[in-house]
Amino acid sequence: MSFLKPQTHIEKGDIVILYLSVNSMHAIEAVPTILNKKGETIPHIFQTPYGSLKVESIIGVKYGSRVELSKGWAHVLQPNPELWTQTLPHRTQIIYTPDISMILHQLEVRPGAVVVESGTGSGSLSHFFLRALKPTGHLHTFDFHDLRATQARDEFRKHGLESFVTVYHRDVCNLGFTSELDGRADAVFLDLPAPDLAVPHAFKALKLSGGRFCSFSPCIEQSQRCINALSKLGFNEICSMEVLQQENVVKTRTVPVIDLEFLKQPKSSSSEATKTPKELKKYLTSSNPQVLPGHTGFLTFATLPPNIAKT
Ligand SMILES: C[S@@+](CC[C@H](N)C(=O)[O-])C[C@H]1O[C@@H](n2cnc3c(N)ncnc32)[C@H](O)[C@@H]1O
Numbered sequence: 001m002s003f004l005k006p007q008t009h010i011e012k013g014d015i016v017i018l019y020l021s022v023n024s025m026h027a028i029e030a031v032p033t034i035l036n037k038k039g040e041t042i043p044h045i046f047q048t049p050y051g052s053l054k055v056e057s058i059i060g061v062k063y064g065s066r067v068e069l070s071k072g073w074a075h076v077l078q079p080n081p082e083l084w085t086q087t088l089p090h091r092t093q094i095i096y097t098p099d100i101s102m103i104l105h106q107l108e109v110r111p112g113a114v115v116v117e118s119g120t121g122s123g124s125l126s127h128f129f130l131r132a133l134k135p136t137g138h139l140h141t142f143d144f145h146d147l148r149a150t151q152a153r154d155e156f157r158k159h160g161l162e163s164f165v166t167v168y169h170r171d172v173c174n175l176g177f178t179s180e181l182d183g184r185a186d187a188v189f190l191d192l193p194a195p196d197l198a199v200p201h202a203f204k205a206l207k208l209s210g211g212r213f214c215s216f217s218p219c220i221e222q223s224q225r226c227i228n229a230l231s232k233l234g235f236n237e238i239c240s241m242e243v244l245q246q247e248n249v250v251k252t253r254t255v256p257v258i259d260l261e262f263l264k265q266p267k268s269s270s271s272e273a274t275k276t277p278k279e280l281k282k283y284l285t286s287s288n289p290q291v292l293p294g295h296t297g298f299l300t301f302a303t304l305p306p307n308i309a310k311t
Contacts, residue, residue, distance in 0.1 A: 001013070001014065001159075001160035002014035002015050002016065002078055002079055002159070002160070003015070003079060003080075003084075003127070003130075003131075003159040003160055003161055004159070004160035004161065006078065007063060007078055008062060008063060009060055009061065009062055009063065010030050010058050010059055010060065010061050010062075010063060010076060011030070011059070012030060012031065012032075012059050013029065013030060013031060013158075014029075014030045014078075015027055015028070015029055015030075015079050015084075015158065015159060016028055016029075016030050016058060016063075016076050016077070016078070016079070017076070017077040017078070017079050017083045017087060018046065018048070018053065018074050018075075018076060019074055019075040019076070019077050020048060020049070020050060020074050024048075024049070025083065025086055025087050026046070026048070026087055027079065027083075027084065027087035027088065028046050028053075028055060029044075029055075029158075030055060030058055030059050031044055031055065032044055032055065032056035032059070033056075043056065044056065048069055048072075048074065050069045050070075050071050050072030050073070050074065051069040051070030051071030051072055052069060052070045053067065053069050053070075053074070058076050061076060063076060063077060063078040064076070064077065064078075079159075080131070081100075081127040081128045081130075081131050082097055084124070084127050085097060085100075085124045085127070085128075088122055088123070088124060089122070090122055091121065091122045091148050091151060092119075092121035092122050092148065093121070094121060094122045094124035094125075095124055095125045095191060095216060095296075095297075096124070096296065098243045098245050098296075099216065099243050099296055099297065099299060100124075100125055100128050101243075102241070102243050102299060103125070103128075103189065103214055103216070103299065104128060104129075104132055106212065106214060106299070106301045107186075107187040107189065107212045107214055107301075108186075108187070108212060109129055109132040109133055109137075109186075109187060110132060110133070110137075111132070111133060111134060111135065111136055111137060112133065112136040112137045113132070113133045113137040113186040113187060114133075114137060114138050114140070114181075114184050114185050114186050114187075115129050115133060115137065115138075115139050115140070115185065115186065115187045115188075115189065116140045116141075116142075116177055116181060116185040116187070116188045116189070116202070116205050117129065117139060117140070117141040117142070117188075117189045117190075117191075118141065118142040118143065118172045118177075118189075118190055118191070118192060118198065119142065119143040119144070119145070119148070119172075119191060119192060120141040120142065120143040120148060120149060120152045120167060121143065121148065121191065122148075122152075123141075123152045123155055123156070125189070125191070126139060126141050126152070126156075126165065127159075127161075129189075130156075130161050130164050130165060133164065134164050135164075137164065138164060138165070138166070139164060139165040139166070140165075140166050140168065140177070140178075140181060140185075141165060141166070141167050141168070142167075142168045142169075142170050142172045142177065143167070143168075143169065143170075144169070144170060144171040144172070145169075146169050149167050149168065149169040150169075152167050153167040172192070172198050172201055173192065173194055173197035173198050173201075174197075176198075176200075176201035176204065176205075177201050177202075177204070177205045181205045182204050182205060183204070183205070183206070183207060183208065183310070184205065184207065185202075185205040185206050185207060185211055186206075186207055186211060186212070187206075187211065187212045187213070187214070188202040188205055188206055188211070188212075188213050188214075189213075189214045189215075189216075190202065190213075190214070190215040190216070190226075191215075191216045192215075193222070194222070194225075195215040195217060195222060195225075195226045195229075195300075196222075196225040196226045196228065196229040199213075199215075199226060199229035199230055199233065200229070200233065203233045203235075203304065203310070204310070206304045207304070208304065208306050208308065208310070209306055210303055210304065210305070210306060211303070211304040212301065212302075212303055212304075213230065213235060213300075213301065213302040213303070213304065214299060214300065214301050214302075215299075215300045216297045216298075216299055217297055217298050217300070218295075218296070218297045218298075219298075220298060222298075223240050223298040223300050226300050227240065227300060230300070230302045234304075234305065234308045235302035235303065235304055235305075236302070236303055236305050237301070237302060237303040238300070238301070238302045239300070239301050239302070240298050240299065240300045240301075241298070241299050241301075242295065242296075242297070242298055242299070243296070243299065244292060244295075245292075246288055246289075246292060247288070247289055248286045248287070248288065249286065249287050249288070249289055250284065250285070250286050251284075251285055251286075251287070252282050252283070252284055252285070253282070253283055253285045254280050254281070254282050255280070255281055255282075255283055256279070256280055256281075257278070257279040257280070257281050259278055259279070
């Protein structure tokens with residue numbers, strides 16, 4: 001139940017983030033035993049570069065505590081969508097926090113919202129939708145890959161989120177979303193190779209009172225086709241953007257003060273005094289790094305205007 005509400009102590013069956021460092025975190029299930037490959041029940045021992053953890057020993061421990069490993073220590077944290085995205089089992093490519101924050105903001109996902117998503121994939125984005133729309137909203141998430149849909153459903157149940165989400169095994173490009181969703185969605189989100197084919201179905205599912213649409217595509221050609229499909233159906237406020245993180249590097253630099261007298265000297269003058277600037281000053285500077293983090297995808301947003309006729 002560790003995703004449902006804040007908890008003070010680890011309960012049996014919780015998903016716990018074992019935090020070794022900012023670049024090394026693991027999601028583990030707080031159960032005392034597991035099955036090995038032969039189907040035998042064995043003690044649940046989790047191996048890390050700092051030695052092993054007997055998982056039974058963390059049940060009942062306070063979240064945030066430091067726990068001993070056989071050759072070091074780690075912290076046990078309650079999971080949230082940000083930590084889950086960094087530790088989840090990858091069944092597909094996933095969407096990460098910088099893009100997700102823009103998606104949640106632009107789609108105005110809030111408690112009570114009805115959100116339709118396809119594909120479910122590894123459920124990275126779904127966990128953020130669920131946190132934002134609880135406790136009165138609902139996520140309807142679709143994937144045409146049977147195993148992925150089943151695994152996502154099991155994961156949501158393990159995380160205590162099953163009453164806020166319905167997982168459908170369905171090809172949304174060919175079959176659309178289910179007809180019970182027609183006109184009910186506050187937001188539709190697509191992460192599909194051919195989003196343009198699902199745009200008419202998103203049109204059907206969206207509410208007429210300003211329903212919001214978003215599609216994530218790694219390639220600009222997919223975005224272009226999606227934008228054409230959106231404008232043909234009368235969506236407005238169509239806008240495509242890319243979220244690029246840019247760090248500002250703050251450093252103290254020593255800079256020579258420009259000596260105007262020195263600049264006035266004839267070039268031929270060789271006196272030592274005129275060769276070196278007289279004064280150096282320290283400045284706090286800010287600059288951008290030489291390398292920017294790579295491209296992830298283009299986000300295309302649109303609104304279904306309230307006065308549009310749905311036939
Ligand atoms: C890149 S993954 C989605 C990842 C997800 N956004 C996340 O953050 O974990 C794309 C998913 O779309 C599914 N998919 C592709 N075409 C589909 C279709 N026509 N209908 C339903 N699902 C589809 C794939 O099976 C895959 O699981």
